[in-house]
Each structure stands twice: as structure tokens, then as C-alpha cells.
Amino acid sequence: MTKYFAIFIGSNPITKLICYEKFFLILLGIIVILAAVVLIKTYTYPFKKNNIGAGEGWKPIKNDSAVMRLSGGIKVPTVSTGSLGEFNYAPFDQFKTYLKTSYPLVYQNTENVEVNQYGLVFRLKGSNPSLEPILFLSHIDVVPPGDADIKNNEENVFRPDDKPLEPVSKVAEDWEYAPFSGAVANGRIYGRGAIDMKGMLFSLMESMNSMIKNKQIPQRDIYLAFGFDEEVGGQKGAMKIADYFKKKGLKFDAVYDEGGVIMRKGNVAGIDTDVAVVGCAEKGFLSAKIKVKGLGGHSSMPPMESAVGKAAVIMQRLENHQMKPVITPLIKEFFNNIGGEMPFATRMALANQWLLKPVLISQLTKNNTTNALVRTTTALTMMKGSDGTNVLSPEVEFVVNFRLLPGNSVKDVRDHIAKATEGFDVEVEEIDNTREASAISPTNTKAFKMIEAGVKEIHPGAIVTPYLTMAGTDAAKYEIVSKNIYRFMPIKINSAEQQSIHSTNEYLSIENYLKMIHYFEYIMKNYDK
Numbered sequence: 337m338t339k340y341f342a343i344f345i346g347s348n349p350i351t352k353l354i355c356y357e358k359f360f361l362i363l364l365g366i367i368v369i370l371a372a373v374v375l376i377k378t379y380t381y382p383f384k385k386n387n388i389g390a391g392e393g394w395k396p397i398k399n400d401s402a403v404m405r406l407s408g409g410i411k412v413p414t415v416s417t418g419s420l421g422e423f424n425y426a427p428f429d430q431f432k433t434y435l436k437t438s439y440p441l442v443y444q445n446t447e448n449v450e451v452n453q454y455g456l457v458f459r460l461k462g463s464n465p466s467l468e469p470i471l472f473l474s475h476i477d478v479v480p481p482g483d484a485d486i487k488n489n490e491e492n493v494f495r496p497d498d499k500p501l502e503p504v505s506k507v508a509e510d511w512e513y514a515p516f517s518g519a520v521a522n523g524r525i526y527g528r529g530a531i532d533m534k535g536m537l538f539s540l541m542e543s544m545n546s547m548i549k550n551k552q553i554p555q556r557d558i559y560l561a562f563g564f565d566e567e568v569g570g571q572k573g574a575m576k577i578a579d580y581f582k583k584k585g586l587k588f589d590a591v592y593d594e595g596g597v598i599m600r601k602g603n604v605a606g607i608d609t610d611v612a613v614v615g616c617a618e619k620g621f622l623s624a625k626i627k628v629k630g631l632g633g634h635s636s637m638p639p640m641e642s643a644v645g646k647a648a649v650i651m652q653r654l655e656n657h658q659m660k661p662v663i664t665p666l667i668k669e670f671f672n673n674i675g676g677e678m679p680f681a682t683r684m685a686l687a688n689q690w691l692l693k694p695v696l697i698s699q700l701t702k703n704n705t706t707n708a709l710v711r712t713t714t715a716l717t718m719m720k721g722s723d724g725t726n727v728l729s730p731e732v733e734f735v736v737n738f739r740l741l742p743g744n745s746v747k748d749v750r751d752h753i754a755k756a757t758e759g760f761d762v763e764v765e766e767i768d769n770t771r772e773a774s775a776i777s778p779t780n781t782k783a784f785k786m787i788e789a790g791v792k793e794i795h796p797g798a799i800v801t802p803y804l805t806m807a808g809t810d811a812a813k814y815e816i817v818s819k820n821i822y823r824f825m826p827i828k829i830n831s832a833e834q835q836s837i838h839s840t841n842e843y844l845s846i847e848n849y850l851k852m853i854h855y856f857e858y859i860m861k862n863y864d865k
């Protein structure tokens with residue numbers, strides 16, 4: 337460019353110098369103007385002004401009976417395994433009996449039915465039948481506990497007055513107490529399902545029980561619905577319950593399920609406060625088993641490219657050329673909500689996406705968590721080839737799991753797989769439950785505002801923001817009966833506690849449990865006030 341610029345201005349040295357000076361002055365002026373625009377936009381960008389309160393909010397009231405009821409529910413090993421809900425149902429029968437004996441008031445004062453034998457539905461009638469009801473979800477089943485060691489095999493541990501321990505800072509290698517002990521100690525309720533998601537199930541039953549006991553009649557009907565196979569897809573539980581509601585002609589003003597939590601201060605990078613992330617959508621799901629064919633035989637005379645080598649090429653294509661990242665409207669709203677609390681450099685990138693979007697996307701995709709917010713993720717999870725060290729398998733298979741970003745379709749992923757496998761002899765089989773990403777629920781609704789109010793009631797210092805739920809929940813099944821579906825469990829935890837879900841030493845603090853009960857009762861009582 338300098339060469340052609342010199343030709344244009346001629347060969348006179350003085351003329352050259354003057355023109356170079358003008359050129360660089362103009363360039364400097366452009367840079368100064370650009371910098372000024374970036375700074376002005378950063379300082380004037382309309383990040384949400386979060387009304388962050390002070391204090392701890394509502395203080396838990398001692399309730400050993402509620403704690404004991406949850407403890408007893410955890411002791412029932414309602415494990416879901418296998419394919420599409422084919423597992424041992426004896427514990428589920430036991431759990432139904434336990435729930436009925438634990439909450440006689442709820443059973444006596446609601447319309448309650450069993451859907452597909454193990455799905456449980458409760459209806460507390462409101463005073464105004466013209467209003468659309470609200471629905472709260474949970475699920476009875478839990479994942480297997482694994483085979484980690486157990487430090488303490490003592491039975492019937494119930495010490496609700498212990499001094500609470502500080503939250504764990506990393507996922508434990510062992511269980512403090514047996515996974516189905518329901519042990520209550522150290523200010524915690526231990527066991528598989530304490531968070532996922534018997535804690536929420538029992539808090540809902542406690543909330544409704546309190547409403548009935550105190551003769552508080554809501555204006556609109558309140559429904560509770562508990563599936564029993566969420567951990568293996570929800571085909572026999574939530575899907576059947578949603579169909580039951582649709583056949584009855586029900587439409588819900590709001591559906592509340594799991595999917596987000598209150599992340600403790602310091603666990604969202606760059607944010608110096610608690611952040612309540614509310615899942616207004618969830619990612620879709622597609623797992624593909626890809627069988628790659630090649631030449632089998634003895635390893636002493638291998639072909640130039642084996643089935644394993646071909647599979648490796650395809651896997652490398654899938655990992656190196658993933659689906660395009662994009663900042664969806666939901667994630668834009670998420671950043672707008674928390675951006676005002678973030679460091680200056682981050683605010684500058686968020687406020688100037690017209691210029692810095694490639695830089696922002698590049699930074700987001702370098703982190704596992706934020707990468708999952710902005711793209712359909714690719715995870716290679718399983719592989720199988722030869723059973724012998726000197727045997728060439730004529731066929732190698734591997735599994736790749738995609739979590740679909742809203743805006744990407746199942747067809748998009750199928751086309752992506754086809755491109756990655758182009759030129760090879762393959763068979764592609766979709767396994768598990770392929771599903772599209774969910775619809776995105778709006779945030780300008782009474783239902784969302786009630787979440788904000790409920791969080792401020794128990795944790796006034798938390799920022800409340802919409803979010804994208806990465807994992808699958810039962811919530812998506814209920815899109816046929818509501819447009820306002822929100823995934824949020826009102827417990828304040830750190831990332832290590834969150835990782836204990838489906839892992840080792842899962843526990844729920846007594847404080848979180850009692851605040852969760854109050855939160856749901858608050859929403860039930862105040863939805864129409």
C-alpha cells in the first residue's frame with residue numbers, strides 16, 4: 337500500500353513528507369474518533385440497573401419436621417436407569433406411600449391423581465376459575481449413586497442443630513454418609529436427590545401444606561406435577577402428564593421447573609454478587625452413533641487407512657469444525673442484565689459489538705461454560721473398536737453428543753454430521769431422545785416478575801437474570817400447555833456444590849431448604865396480589 341501511495345504523491349521529498357504527515361494525522365484522527373465512540377458507547381450503554389438490596393432477606397424459621405420429611409424421602413432409593421423408564425418400580429410404590437402418609441392435608445384437600453401409575457398431580461383449587469392456573473414441577477427419580485467410598489455408615493443420623501459447615505470448595509471423592517441415608521448433620525441434608533430434585537419436590541409439598549393449614553386460598557388454581565423418569569428422558573412421566581393436561585383443555589399462566597440456581601458470589605466470573613440464573617429456554621439434544629467401515633484382518637498386514645484411522649479423521653473434523661457460535665437474543669439479554677456489574681473491558685466488548693463482536697465471540701468460545709452459551713456443543717463420548725491388540729476391526733463406532741442452541745435445528749445438526757462424514761462409508765444412528773431446542777419464554781410476564789420478587793424475598797443481594805439451561809429438563813414437555821416456562825431452583829450454591837449433582841456427596845443445606853419452602857409459598861400466596 338505504501339508503494340502505491342508513494343507513486344500517487346509523486347517523487348518530491350517535501351511533498352512526500354507533507355502527504356505522509358497528512359495521512360498519519362488523518363489515521364490518528366480516525367483512531368481518536370473511534371476510541372471516543374467506543375468509550376461513549378461503553379459508558380452510555382443501557383445495561384440493566386440492578387436494584388441490589390442488602391442483608392440476607394427472610395431468615396429461616398426452625399422446622400425440624402420439614403427437614404425430617406425430606407430426609408425420609410431421600411431414604412427411598414427411587415433410581416431410574418436403563419432405557420425409557422424400564423427399571424425397578426418397587427421403590428416408587430414405596431415413595432408414593434411415604435408421600436401420602438407425610439402430607440395427609442395435601443391429599444385430603446386437593447384433587448390428586450396418578451398419571452401412568454407413578455406420575456403424581458395435585459390441584460389446589462383457587463377462588464377465581466376464570467384465571468389460568470400455575471404449575472410447579474419436580475421429579476421423583478434420581479440417578480444411581482455410583483460406587484464411591486462412604487466415610488460414615490451410621491444409620492438414622494438426625495442432628496439438625498449442628499453448626500453448619502462452610503460450603504464445599506471442590507467435589508468430594510467420597511460420600512460423607514451413605515447416599516440413601518438421608519443423614520442430617522453439619523447443617524446439611526445428605527443424599528442422592530437432595531438437590532436433584534427431592535429437595536424441590538418436598539419444598540413444594542411443604543408450601544402447599546402450609547397454604548392449606550393456614551386456610552390461604554389462592555385466586556387461581558395451583559398445580560403440582562411430579563414425573564418419575566426425568567433422568568432417562570421423561571417419556572413415561574412428564575410427557576404423559578403434559579398430555580393429560582392438554583386433554584383436559586388446561587392452559588397454564590406459568591410453569592416452574594428446575595434448571596437454574598442462585599450462583600454464590602464469586603462463582604460467576606467478574607461479578608461481585610450472587611446471580612440468580614433463570615432458565616428461559618433449554619438446549620436441544622442429539623446423540624449420534626457413527627459406525628465407520630474399513631478393512632478388517634490381522635494387524636501384521638494393515639491397510640494404509642484403517643477403520644480406526646477413518647473414525648479419527650471424522651472425529652477430528654467434528655471437533656475442529658464445530659457449529660458456528662452466535663449470541664442469541666436470550667444470551668444478549670443475559671449479558672445486558674449482568675454486564676453493568678462486570679469489569680470495564682468486558683463492558684466495552686458487550687457495548688461495542690458493532691466493532692468488537694469477533695473478539696467477544698473468540699473470548700466466549702475459549703471457556704467451556706460460556707462456549708456452551710453461544711453454540712451447539714460437540715462432545716465425543718464413547719468409542720468401540722477391536723477387542724484384540726493385533727486385530728483390525730472392520731467397523732469402528734463412536735458416539736457424538738450435540739446440545740442444540742436455540743436457533744439451530746435437528747436438521748442443521750444432521751447436515752453437519754453428513755458434512756463431517758463425507759467421503760467415508762458410514763452408518764449414522766440417532767440414539768436416546770433426539771429433541772429440538774425449546775422455545776424461549778418471555779421475561780416481561782407476571783410469572784418472571786414473581787421469580788424476581790421471590791428471590792429478593794430470600795436473597796435481596798442477588799441479580800436475577802434470564803439464562804439458557806444447558807441440560808435437559810421435564811419443562812420442555814409442557815410447551816403444549818404454556819408459553820411461559822421457567823427453570824429455576826431458589827437455592828444459593830457454589831460451582832462445587834452444583835457439580836455434586838449426579839456426582840458424589842450430594843447435599844442440600846438446611847438453610848437452602850427452608851428458604852426454598854418460603855420462596856414457593858411466597859409465590860403461591862402472592863401471585864395475584
